[in-house]
Amino acid sequence: QSVLTQPPSASGTPGQRVTISCSGSSSNIGSNTVNWYQQLPGTAPKLLIYSNSQRPSGVPDRFSGSKSGASASLAISGLQPEDEADYYCAAWDDNLKCWVFGGGTKLTVL
Amino acid sequence: QVQLVESGGGVVQPGRSLRLSCAASGFTFSSYGMHWVRQAPGKGLEWVTLISDDGNNKYYVDSVKGRFTISRDNSQNTLYLQVNSLRAEDTAVYYCAKDRGAARPGYRQYGMDVWGQGTTVTVSS
Numbered sequence: 742q743s744v745l746t747q748p749p750s751a752s753g754t755p756g757q758r759v760t761i762s763c764s765g766s767s768s769n770i771g772s773n774t775v776n777w778y779q780q781l782p783g784t785a786p787k788l789l790i791y792s793n794s795q796r797p798s799g800v801p802d803r804f805s806g807s808k809s810g811a812s813a814s815l816a817i818s819g820l821q822p823e824d825e826a827d828y829y830c831a832a833w834d835d836n837l838k839c840w841v842f843g844g845g846t847k848l849t850v851l
Numbered sequence: 852q853v854q855l856v857e858s859g860g861g862v863v864q865p866g867r868s869l870r871l872s873c874a875a876s877g878f879t880f881s882s883y884g885m886h887w888v889r890q891a892p893g894k895g896l897e898w899v900t901l902i903s904d905d906g907n908n909k910y911y912v913d914s915v916k917g918r919f920t921i922s923r924d925n926s927q928n929t930l931y932l933q934v935n936s937l938r939a940e941d942t943a944v945y946y947c948a949k950d951r952g953a954a955r956p957g958y959r960q961y962g963m964d965v966w967g968q969g970t971t972v973t974v975s976s
Contacts, residue, residue: 743895776962778896785946785966786888786896797964829896833960839912840886840898840962 744769745830747843754851758818761846763830764811769841771811773833777804780827780845789828790815817848825850853877853965855947860970863937873930873947873967881905881925884954886963887932889943889972899945900932904953915941937974944969 746764753759763775777790788797790806793813805816813832817824830843859871873885887899900921901910909921920933930947946969951961 773960774962778963780896785968786948786963787966788964791951791962791964827895831896831898831962833962837913839910840901840960842896842898845895 743844744834744837744841745832745843747828747830747846749844750847750849752849752851753817753820755820755822757820758816759820759848760817761815761828761830761848763813763815763843765813765832765841766811768836769811769832769834770808770813772835775806775808775813776831777806777813777815778829778831780829782826786829820850822850824848853949855949855965855967857945857947857967857970860945860972862973862975864976865937865939865974867937868933868935869937869972871932871934871945871947871970871972873932875928875930875949878949880923880928882953884950884952885921885923885930886948886950887919887921887930888946888948888963888966889941890946890969891940891943894943897943901950901954902930903955905955908954908956934972937972939974942972942974944971 774792778786779789780786793808794806902921918936922931947967948963949965
């Protein structure tokens with residue numbers, strides 16, 4: 742059971758917009774920023790969004806993040822086949838004194 | 852460019868030990884906190900441990916406290932993870948990852964940005 746809650750799966754067709762949610766609590770998302778990671782099949786995770794909504798250099802602006810209270814969301818617009826991957830949210834937990842991840846969401850591009 | 856290369860994984864019997872290493876290059880290693888994150892076969896990411904830039908502060912997930920020890924050698928740009936008393940449930944790919952900041956207590960925690968390719972630890976008799 743992960744501290745952060747994500748839907749196990751999501752799907753969309755090419756060109757569609759998809760959102761993935763990440764629910765936490767006041768000790769993690771509620772008081773710290775959220776990062777999102779993309780893990781393509783068979784590869785290491787890659788930072789996709791940091792500080793709730795910032796994109797590292799090289800990440801397309803089709804990817805966006807937001808946070809409200811103790812929840813965060815990742816939105817992918819103009820879905821492309823190469824976006825098929827696992828997506829994870831993460832945040833620091835002030836009570837546990839550790840980083841916590843969501844269980845991951847497997848995105849399928851139909 | 853920033854590069855992290857893990858090594859030291861392998862097949863080990865339950866109860867035995869391993870030392871994982873992560874060689875860093877392309878950035879000022881001594882200025883950043885460093886993490887180990889693991890992923891069991893077919894499972895999600897699990898954060899394991901974090902060490903601050905100066906090595907003075909360390910954090911662990913409860914399941915490895917007392918068994919795993921993170922350390923770093925800033926003169927050699929290398930991160931280590933000593934894993935003792937290994938259990939079957941420790942079987943995973945172990946990734947090292949650079950933090951976006953120094954990871955010192957009392958300051959904002961930024962989290963992982965660059966990841967290595969991982970090293971596989973298999974605990975089996």
